Every structure is written in structure tokens, then in C-alpha cells.
Amino acid sequence: KQEVTQIPAALSVPEGENLVLNCSFTDSAIYNLQWFRQDPGKGLTSLLLIQSSQREQTSGRLNASLDKSSGRSTLYIAASQPGDSATYLCAVRTGNQFYFGTGTSLTVIP
């Protein structure tokens, strides 16, 4: 069964710093990997989707990479802002399901 882990569980950085969130998965037979953002009391908003055949995707200050063979993905956030504070989750599509990581709670300090 697919297991997805995110490290660190929580991260606090000063505004302006670049940061990296990590996501690892145990079964490399994935179709895609999605990064989501969740604000308190809200649903999940999709940030980036990387297909299994791709190595990275970029959207604005966000860059997600995928190394399928080693079961890893990273989400790079450049020039962090207080508005980036949220919980970030990754999810992999394996078989007929999406499997979610445990999330990283990010706080960007002004």
C-alpha cells in the first residue's frame, strides 16, 4: 500500500527566505503527484500537478520537482511571504486512489 510522508511537519521562516518542503512515497508506480495548500478552516487548493513522466513544474514563485525512481518530490517556494502561511500537502495518484501526505505547516514571519 502506498505511504506518503512529509518532512518537516512544521516550519517557521522569516519573510523573504527561500524554502523547500519534502514529500516521499513508498511505491514509485504513480501516475502523478499534486501539491495542495490548505488554509485554516478551508478546503484544499491545488498548486501544482506533476505527471509521472515530468521532472518539474513551475507556477510563479513555486517550483515542484519529482524523482519518481527515488520516491521523492520537493516544493520550492521562493521569496516567502506571510501570505504563504498555510499547511501544504502532497498527494500521489496510485492505482485508483489519491494518497495524501501528513502535511507541512508553514509559518512565514513578517
Added chain:
Amino acid sequence: DTAVSQTPKYLVTQMGNDKSIKCEQNLGHDTMYWYKQDSKKFLKIMFSYNNKELIINETVPNRFSPKSPDKAHLNLHINSLELGDSAVYFCASSQYQPGQRLEKLFFGSGTQLSVL
């Protein structure tokens, strides 16, 4: 227009009651899901329907019964509510893509269920 909408947003009820959560998507997707998010933010799949047919039914007490009247709606009915049912329940939808590499999940805003 909200793509995936679920109601109510908050649900506070007594143990033993029966309650329902409704979900609708206007994205034209053919697959809908119910997820449960616990206090540690972990999301666990409960059910998945594709074109009104149940395709995923995880180990969930049979007090939980999903109903899909059409492919745009997936409701969740819960009988005899227990304290441990308190959580946030999310509805989501996706559209099957050949090869599945482009299949993307869209979420509703969640229903906070509190059982007293």
C-alpha cells in the same frame, strides 16, 4: 460559481443522531470522493464513486452510507453518530483521464462535524 460545494459548513449534533452532508460539483467530472480529515490534518479516503457507481469503499463503519443520485452529486448520510465521528469531512471530484497522469483533484471547503 463554486466548483465543488458542500453543505453544511458546520454541523453540531448530539450522539446518536442521524445527519447528512450534501456535495455538488459543477465541473462535469465523473468521479466524486468523500475524505475524512482528523485532528492531525491527515486525509483518509472513505468512498469514491465513478458515474454513480461505488468504486472505493474503505474500512468505514456501515453507519456511513454514501448516495450518488447523479454524477454531479454525492451525499453522505451518517447514522447513530458517535463522538469519534467528529472531524472535517471533505468532498472532492476529478475527471478520469486516459493514462490518469493528468487527473487532478478539486476539493470542497469541508464540513466541520462536532458530535457532543
